[in-house]
Amino acid sequence: MSVVIVGTLDTKGEEIGFARDVIEAQGIDVHLIDTGVMDDPEITPDTTAAAVARAAGRDLGSLRDAGDRGEAIEAMGEGAAEIATRLHEEDELDGILGLGGSGNTSIATAAMRALPVGVPKFMVSTVASGDTEPYVESSDIAMMYSVADIEGLNQLSRTVISNAALAVVGMVSNDPDIEVEDRPTIAITMFGVTTPCVQTAREWLEDRGYETIVFHATGTGGRAMENLIEEGVIDGVLDVTTTEWADELVGGALSAGPHRLEAAAERGIPQVVSTGALDMVNFGPRETVPTEFDGRTFHIHNPQVTLMRTTPEENAELGRIIAEKLNASTGSTALALPLNGVSMLDTEGEEFHDPDTDAALFEALREHLDEDIELLEIEANINDETFALTLAEKIDAYMQAEQSA
Template sequence: MSVFIVGTLDTKGEEIAFARDVLESVGVDVHVVDTGVIGEPAFEPDTSAAAVAEAAGTDLEQLEREGDRGQAMEAMGEGAATLVARHDEAGTLEGVLGLGGSGNTSVATAAMRALPYGVPKVMVSTMASGDVEPYVEERDIMMLYSVADIEGVNQLSRQVISNAALAMAGMVTHDVDVEGSDRPTIGLTMFGVTTPCVQTARALLEDRGYETIVFHATGSGGRAMENLIEEGIIDGVLDVTTTEWADELVGGVLSAGPERLDAAAERGIPQVVAPGALDMVNFGAEDTVPEEFRDRTLHVHNPQVTLMRTTAEECAELGRIIAEKLTASSGPTTLALPLRGVSMLDSEGEDFHDPEADAALFDALREHVGDGVELLERDDHVNSEAFARAIVERLDEHMRGANVAP
């Protein structure tokens, strides 16, 4: 098995050779993948740029002739992803190390995102001190800022690249026996304002013999859970916190995209879903709230996060969307309504307490949910122990009915 180094040998050959040498000096086998499209490689790679382009269904010479750098980087990213995935499936890949500026960061992280969770992935990048979400998305990619440009091996780049290579070496040569689990795995979603419910539910589920994974409903968290459901890692869902849909609808900063709630429905796994934190849309610092929303009910959660109360009209649309998503499910599904409030801020006396908006949400959920979805209405707040116990009990019944209980 080998560590794959993905990089442009026409422009970063010296630096990639240095990383290769560091890895080999500590006994790690290396496979270099060339993703350069400008000129000749500095040394002979194990996988050529032509082979990478071919894996993307295109031709390197054609990419060179067309001279469209954006198109070329997209193609090389697709090809690199295809190739590393093949090697991972064949059992010949241990991890992926990338070096580069914005171009190869895009290419190498595309390859990394094609690999399963747990495969070591390290990216040394000039882009790592900024917004790395487009590169990382919801995968377990380690980003290391190069500090200076990756242009030559000097006292600074030598240290940074060595650190990255040795970090990779440590991951692939020290095989820590991480305890596995044969228990059914439940995915839960949580926000600060639904934490009491999720903490109680998690403890109850683990007492019943389930493994639990909690996802922070910040957009990337919801997408990560959807991915793990698709990969078959999650066996059931206690989706308490569907707040990401409020950001998707209204334009907040923590949307998980329009596919949120699709994976469990498509796979048909047991799920219990609640409208947790649908009373809020997320923005950054208060001065970043769009002008059109400045006269709305706002709550400064912390200096970096400002929450905005959803209106009755928005809540009605959220109810329709979520009900229709759940209606499409092919597995046992319960929609649980906490009639006394959907978040810490949606309690009597709190900033987002709005019975009219809550009523619009609950009415729309009732109206649009299909007959195949069980409707569980509770005269409880989402964070009450009674609500947590009720939804855990219902999910456990679904799991047992599907023969996936402990």
């Protein structure tokens, strides 16, 4: 067993050396990757900072001479990611630990994000009590707030660092003996307002022998699913909830970025896609909604989440975008339209019920969708059992055809 520690040994050598000693005392090997660029390391690394810079196609001396901290952090992050990936491929990395401030947090988490889901990743950071999304993104990094700065060893830092070190030891040295069945895996996207649909479809699929992984369509959820599709973890996709595209288009808080809906198309795996929660854009508390949206229809989901109804013009553009993404598919693909509403809030009597606005979405999808994409139009709300079972049966049919081909 081997744990890789990523750190700036020119400034944090004492602290990282302490973490190494704690881990080695448990009988686990340690590989130190030095990411310091300003000075010589305080302790001897296994991978030097010069080697890290070379892995990014850079020269350590040039990075030092330039004196641009941002440039150096970016380069060392790229190099650390390359080296961590190689060590993992060579079975020399069973877990990874990082310690530092914002600089090494950026570097070490870049290395962590390059590793597959399931590899233990633990980051002790001075910025772990704030917004960690830029560091974690869609990976399974565990972050621990250092409480005090990681500068010197004292009763507090020794406790925090040793806890982190022992946590990584526990993760790499204990076999949870989890029974893993070799079943085809279907990814499903869900939002609170599409939960009944997903629950019905998931249960139907699991009864027929599929493993399902449900992703919350909160931006990071969509990106996580796309990444796992690219890695080959997912065999089929039931993309019920494409709401992240509404946030990407309009400027909401839960965008998954412009590449959402691309991975399954590129890999050619079966997918059934719908229009779940495209009636809404997500913001934080009501007072955080930009004033440019004054006069729009809002729903206060909770004190932290405000939902805004999409307009006919936005829906028409969403339809065009989603159709173009699906048209690039190289595998079996269907688009399912719930003609009686795309969410819980888009039903008769609810705040977002607006058949004309939905019609703009559906018409744009019909207009721009290629003929080789199967189009299913169902007179139901997205959460009706009829609609959910139609989705489940269609992805099952695609998966069965794929397996028999």
